[in-house]
Amino acid sequence: MSQTMIKHEIPRKEFLSPGHLACPGCGGSIAMRTVLKGLGEDTMVVLPACCWSIIAGPWPQSSLKVPLYHTAFETGGAVASGIKAALEVRGNHETTVMAWAGDGGTFDIGLQALSGAAERNEDIIYCCYDNEAYMNTGVQRSSSTPAGAWTTTTPSDHPESHPKKDILSIIAAHRVPYAATASVAYPQDLLQKVRRAKSIRGTKFIHILSPCPPGWKHPDESTVDLARQAVQSRLFPLVEVENGQTWRFTMDHEGYPIAPYIKAQGRFRQLSNQQIEDIQQQINERWTVWENRVKYGT
Secondary structure, three states: OOOOOOOHHHOOOOOOOOOOOOOOHHHHHHHHHHHHHOOOEEEEEEEOOHHHHHHHHOOOOOOOOOOOEOOOOOOOOHHHHHHHHHHHHHHOOOOEEEEEEOOHHHHHHHHHHHHHHHHHHHHHOOOOEOOEEEEEOOOOOOOOOOOOOOOOOOOOOOOOOOOOOOOOHHHHOOOEEEEEEOOOOOOOHHHHHHHHHHHHOEEEEEEEEOOHHHOOOOOHHHHHHHHHHHHHOOOOOOEEEEOOOOOEEEOHHHHHHOHHHOOOHHHHHHOOHHOOOOOHEEEHEEEEEEEHHHHHOO
Protein backbone atom coordinates (compact mmCIF):
# COMPACT_ATOMS: atom_id res chain seq x y z
CA MET A 1 0.00 0.00 0.00
CA SER A 2 1.43 3.38 -0.97
CA GLN A 3 2.09 6.15 1.53
CA THR A 4 -0.36 8.35 -0.41
CA MET A 5 -3.14 5.81 0.05
CA ILE A 6 -2.34 5.46 3.73
CA LYS A 7 -2.39 9.23 4.21
CA HIS A 8 -5.85 9.57 2.73
CA GLU A 9 -7.26 6.66 4.74
CA ILE A 10 -6.73 8.44 8.06
CA PRO A 11 -9.18 11.35 8.65
CA ARG A 12 -7.52 14.73 9.00
CA LYS A 13 -10.04 16.11 11.50
CA GLU A 14 -8.71 16.04 15.06
CA PHE A 15 -10.70 15.42 18.24
CA LEU A 16 -7.67 15.58 20.53
CA SER A 17 -6.21 19.03 21.12
CA PRO A 18 -2.47 19.73 21.37
CA GLY A 19 -1.17 20.66 24.79
CA HIS A 20 -2.58 17.63 26.60
CA LEU A 21 -0.62 16.22 29.52
CA ALA A 22 0.62 12.88 28.14
CA CYS A 23 4.28 11.93 28.44
CA PRO A 24 6.35 12.17 25.24
CA GLY A 25 5.90 8.97 23.25
CA CYS A 26 2.73 7.94 25.12
CA GLY A 27 1.04 5.06 23.33
CA GLY A 28 -2.22 5.85 25.10
CA SER A 29 -2.43 9.31 23.54
CA ILE A 30 -1.78 7.89 20.06
CA ALA A 31 -4.54 5.36 20.69
CA MET A 32 -7.08 7.98 21.81
CA ARG A 33 -6.29 10.25 18.88
CA THR A 34 -6.81 7.41 16.40
CA VAL A 35 -9.97 6.02 18.00
CA LEU A 36 -11.69 9.42 18.10
CA LYS A 37 -10.92 9.90 14.41
CA GLY A 38 -12.84 6.69 13.80
CA LEU A 39 -15.79 7.52 16.06
CA GLY A 40 -16.29 11.18 15.13
CA GLU A 41 -17.81 14.08 17.02
CA ASP A 42 -21.09 12.41 18.06
CA THR A 43 -19.30 10.54 20.84
CA MET A 44 -19.32 10.64 24.63
CA VAL A 45 -16.29 9.36 26.55
CA VAL A 46 -16.53 7.75 29.98
CA LEU A 47 -13.18 7.92 31.71
CA PRO A 48 -12.51 5.91 34.88
CA ALA A 49 -9.35 6.65 36.86
CA CYS A 50 -6.22 6.06 34.77
CA CYS A 51 -3.44 8.01 33.08
CA TRP A 52 -6.06 9.61 30.90
CA SER A 53 -7.71 11.17 33.94
CA ILE A 54 -4.62 13.39 33.97
CA ILE A 55 -3.86 13.53 30.24
CA ALA A 56 -7.25 14.99 29.38
CA GLY A 57 -6.64 17.97 31.65
CA PRO A 58 -8.29 19.27 34.84
CA TRP A 59 -11.99 19.99 35.13
CA PRO A 60 -13.68 22.01 33.64
CA GLN A 61 -11.21 21.92 30.76
CA SER A 62 -10.43 18.98 28.52
CA SER A 63 -8.12 18.22 25.62
CA LEU A 64 -10.89 16.12 24.04
CA LYS A 65 -13.27 17.81 21.63
CA VAL A 66 -16.14 15.53 22.64
CA PRO A 67 -18.09 15.30 25.92
CA LEU A 68 -16.11 13.63 28.70
CA TYR A 69 -17.39 12.12 31.96
CA HIS A 70 -14.84 11.30 34.68
CA THR A 71 -15.86 8.44 36.95
CA ALA A 72 -14.52 6.07 39.59
CA PHE A 73 -11.87 3.45 38.86
CA GLU A 74 -14.16 0.42 38.94
CA THR A 75 -17.22 1.84 37.19
CA GLY A 76 -16.38 2.33 33.50
CA GLY A 77 -18.72 -0.34 32.17
CA ALA A 78 -21.56 0.60 34.53
CA VAL A 79 -21.42 4.35 33.93
CA ALA A 80 -21.18 3.93 30.15
CA SER A 81 -24.23 1.66 30.33
CA GLY A 82 -26.16 4.25 32.33
CA ILE A 83 -25.29 7.12 30.02
CA LYS A 84 -26.32 5.11 26.96
CA ALA A 85 -29.63 4.20 28.62
CA ALA A 86 -30.29 7.84 29.49
CA LEU A 87 -29.61 8.94 25.92
CA GLU A 88 -32.01 6.33 24.57
CA VAL A 89 -34.74 7.39 27.00
CA ARG A 90 -34.40 10.85 25.48
CA GLY A 91 -34.77 9.38 22.00
CA ASN A 92 -31.09 9.60 21.08
CA HIS A 93 -30.06 6.28 19.57
CA GLU A 94 -27.16 7.66 17.53
CA THR A 95 -24.56 8.99 19.98
CA THR A 96 -21.72 6.54 20.58
CA VAL A 97 -20.80 5.99 24.24
CA MET A 98 -17.25 4.80 24.74
CA ALA A 99 -15.67 3.71 28.01
CA TRP A 100 -11.92 4.36 27.88
CA ALA A 101 -9.83 2.62 30.53
CA GLY A 102 -6.32 1.37 31.13
CA ASP A 103 -5.42 -2.21 31.94
CA GLY A 104 -5.84 -1.61 35.68
CA GLY A 105 -9.39 -0.37 35.14
CA THR A 106 -10.15 -3.22 32.73
CA PHE A 107 -8.24 -6.38 33.64
CA ASP A 108 -8.51 -5.78 37.40
CA ILE A 109 -10.56 -3.11 39.15
CA GLY A 110 -13.11 -2.55 36.38
CA LEU A 111 -13.60 -6.14 35.26
CA GLN A 112 -16.79 -6.69 37.27
CA ALA A 113 -18.58 -3.70 35.73
CA LEU A 114 -17.29 -4.58 32.28
CA SER A 115 -18.45 -8.18 32.66
CA GLY A 116 -21.89 -7.01 33.76
CA ALA A 117 -22.20 -4.69 30.77
CA ALA A 118 -21.06 -7.46 28.43
CA GLU A 119 -23.47 -9.98 29.94
CA ARG A 120 -26.35 -7.53 29.41
CA ASN A 121 -25.03 -6.72 25.92
CA GLU A 122 -25.15 -2.99 26.58
CA ASP A 123 -24.80 -0.88 23.46
CA ILE A 124 -21.41 0.63 24.28
CA ILE A 125 -17.84 0.48 23.05
CA TYR A 126 -15.26 -0.36 25.70
CA CYS A 127 -11.64 0.44 24.77
CA CYS A 128 -8.73 -0.69 26.92
CA TYR A 129 -5.47 1.09 26.18
CA ASP A 130 -3.06 -1.43 27.64
CA ASN A 131 0.30 -0.17 28.94
CA GLU A 132 0.73 -3.30 31.09
CA ALA A 133 0.88 -1.75 34.57
CA TYR A 134 -0.68 0.89 36.82
CA MET A 135 1.40 3.65 35.23
CA ASN A 136 -0.45 6.69 36.58
CA THR A 137 0.24 5.77 40.21
CA GLY A 138 3.87 4.73 39.87
CA VAL A 139 4.25 1.62 37.68
CA GLN A 140 2.71 -1.07 39.90
CA ARG A 141 2.01 -4.47 38.37
CA SER A 142 -1.43 -5.35 37.03
CA SER A 143 -2.75 -8.66 35.75
CA SER A 144 -1.78 -7.35 32.31
CA THR A 145 1.91 -7.12 33.28
CA PRO A 146 3.83 -9.80 31.31
CA ALA A 147 5.93 -12.43 33.01
CA GLY A 148 9.51 -11.32 33.60
CA ALA A 149 8.75 -7.60 33.71
CA TRP A 150 9.99 -5.15 36.32
CA THR A 151 7.52 -2.90 38.11
CA THR A 152 7.80 -1.07 41.43
CA THR A 153 5.87 -3.92 43.06
CA THR A 154 7.76 -6.65 41.15
CA PRO A 155 11.36 -5.36 41.41
CA SER A 156 14.28 -6.73 39.46
CA ASP A 157 15.12 -9.44 42.00
CA HIS A 158 11.46 -10.58 42.04
CA PRO A 159 10.02 -9.73 38.57
CA GLU A 160 6.47 -10.56 37.55
CA SER A 161 6.04 -14.34 37.72
CA HIS A 162 2.53 -14.77 36.30
CA PRO A 163 1.60 -14.68 32.61
CA LYS A 164 -0.51 -11.86 31.29
CA LYS A 165 -4.26 -12.33 31.67
CA ASP A 166 -6.03 -13.25 28.41
CA ILE A 167 -8.62 -10.48 28.56
CA LEU A 168 -9.84 -10.93 24.99
CA SER A 169 -10.84 -14.54 25.65
CA ILE A 170 -12.61 -13.49 28.85
CA ILE A 171 -14.71 -10.89 27.04
CA ALA A 172 -15.26 -13.15 24.01
CA ALA A 173 -16.62 -15.81 26.38
CA HIS A 174 -19.52 -13.40 27.09
CA ARG A 175 -20.49 -13.88 23.41
CA VAL A 176 -20.53 -10.14 22.77
CA PRO A 177 -21.14 -9.14 19.14
CA TYR A 178 -17.61 -7.86 18.57
CA ALA A 179 -14.22 -7.96 20.28
CA ALA A 180 -10.79 -7.23 18.86
CA THR A 181 -7.15 -6.51 19.57
CA ALA A 182 -5.38 -3.52 18.01
CA SER A 183 -2.06 -1.69 18.12
CA VAL A 184 -0.97 1.92 17.85
CA ALA A 185 1.56 0.76 15.24
CA TYR A 186 -1.24 -0.17 12.82
CA PRO A 187 -3.60 2.83 12.69
CA GLN A 188 -5.52 1.66 9.61
CA ASP A 189 -6.31 -1.65 11.29
CA LEU A 190 -7.38 0.18 14.46
CA LEU A 191 -9.57 2.63 12.54
CA GLN A 192 -11.26 -0.18 10.65
CA LYS A 193 -12.06 -1.99 13.91
CA VAL A 194 -13.37 1.19 15.55
CA ARG A 195 -15.66 1.90 12.62
CA ARG A 196 -16.90 -1.66 12.59
CA ALA A 197 -17.59 -1.54 16.31
CA LYS A 198 -19.52 1.69 15.86
CA SER A 199 -21.75 0.05 13.24
CA ILE A 200 -22.74 -2.87 15.50
CA ARG A 201 -25.39 -2.72 18.21
CA GLY A 202 -24.45 -4.31 21.53
CA THR A 203 -21.25 -4.52 23.55
CA LYS A 204 -18.01 -4.00 21.62
CA PHE A 205 -14.55 -4.42 23.14
CA ILE A 206 -11.22 -3.25 21.68
CA HIS A 207 -7.93 -4.09 23.40
CA ILE A 208 -5.19 -1.69 22.24
CA LEU A 209 -1.52 -2.32 23.05
CA SER A 210 -0.10 1.09 24.06
CA PRO A 211 3.59 1.17 25.06
CA CYS A 212 4.58 3.47 27.94
CA PRO A 213 8.14 4.93 27.83
CA PRO A 214 8.49 5.58 31.61
CA GLY A 215 7.02 2.23 32.62
CA TRP A 216 8.59 0.09 29.91
CA LYS A 217 11.88 2.02 30.17
CA HIS A 218 12.35 2.68 26.48
CA PRO A 219 13.13 5.87 24.51
CA ASP A 220 10.18 8.10 23.65
CA GLU A 221 10.71 7.64 19.92
CA SER A 222 10.54 3.81 20.16
CA THR A 223 6.84 3.53 21.02
CA VAL A 224 5.48 2.72 17.57
CA ASP A 225 8.40 0.45 16.70
CA LEU A 226 7.93 -1.60 19.88
CA ALA A 227 4.18 -1.85 19.28
CA ARG A 228 4.94 -3.14 15.79
CA GLN A 229 7.48 -5.67 17.08
CA ALA A 230 4.93 -7.03 19.54
CA VAL A 231 2.65 -7.86 16.63
CA GLN A 232 5.34 -9.14 14.28
CA SER A 233 6.76 -11.44 16.94
CA ARG A 234 3.28 -12.92 17.56
CA LEU A 235 3.36 -11.74 21.15
CA PHE A 236 0.29 -9.57 20.53
CA PRO A 237 -1.68 -10.92 17.54
CA LEU A 238 -4.19 -8.64 15.83
CA VAL A 239 -7.52 -10.46 15.72
CA GLU A 240 -11.24 -9.85 15.81
CA VAL A 241 -13.98 -12.06 17.25
CA GLU A 242 -17.66 -12.13 16.32
CA ASN A 243 -20.18 -13.42 18.86
CA GLY A 244 -17.41 -15.18 20.76
CA GLN A 245 -17.12 -17.86 18.09
CA THR A 246 -15.70 -16.58 14.81
CA TRP A 247 -12.05 -15.63 15.18
CA ARG A 248 -9.92 -14.13 12.41
CA PHE A 249 -6.49 -12.56 12.06
CA THR A 250 -6.51 -9.04 10.64
CA MET A 251 -2.79 -8.82 9.95
CA ASP A 252 0.04 -11.07 8.83
CA HIS A 253 2.27 -12.03 11.76
CA GLU A 254 5.79 -12.75 10.55
CA GLY A 255 6.95 -14.59 13.65
CA TYR A 256 10.13 -12.59 14.26
CA PRO A 257 12.24 -13.52 17.33
CA ILE A 258 11.10 -11.90 20.57
CA ALA A 259 14.62 -11.10 21.83
CA PRO A 260 14.99 -7.66 20.13
CA TYR A 261 11.63 -6.56 21.56
CA ILE A 262 12.58 -7.64 25.08
CA LYS A 263 16.12 -6.25 24.99
CA ALA A 264 14.85 -2.83 23.85
CA GLN A 265 12.99 -2.37 27.18
CA GLY A 266 14.63 -1.67 30.52
CA ARG A 267 11.83 -3.43 32.40
CA PHE A 268 13.21 -6.76 31.11
CA ARG A 269 16.88 -5.92 31.72
CA GLN A 270 17.25 -8.55 34.46
CA LEU A 271 16.30 -11.46 32.19
CA SER A 272 18.95 -13.96 31.14
CA ASN A 273 19.24 -15.32 27.60
CA GLN A 274 17.74 -18.59 28.80
CA GLN A 275 14.75 -16.78 30.26
CA ILE A 276 14.23 -14.96 26.97
CA GLU A 277 14.37 -18.31 25.17
CA ASP A 278 11.72 -19.61 27.58
CA ILE A 279 9.49 -16.63 26.73
CA GLN A 280 10.00 -17.38 23.03
CA GLN A 281 8.86 -20.94 23.61
CA GLN A 282 5.76 -19.70 25.46
CA ILE A 283 4.94 -17.41 22.53
CA ASN A 284 5.31 -20.29 20.08
CA GLU A 285 2.96 -22.45 22.15
CA ARG A 286 0.47 -19.62 22.53
CA TRP A 287 0.53 -19.00 18.79
CA THR A 288 -0.70 -22.56 18.23
CA VAL A 289 -3.67 -21.74 20.43
CA TRP A 290 -4.41 -18.60 18.38
CA GLU A 291 -4.19 -20.56 15.14
CA ASN A 292 -6.63 -23.17 16.45
CA ARG A 293 -9.07 -20.47 17.46
CA VAL A 294 -8.97 -18.95 14.00
CA LYS A 295 -9.25 -22.36 12.32
CA TYR A 296 -11.77 -24.03 14.60
CA GLY A 297 -13.34 -21.21 16.64
CA THR A 298 -12.12 -22.69 19.93
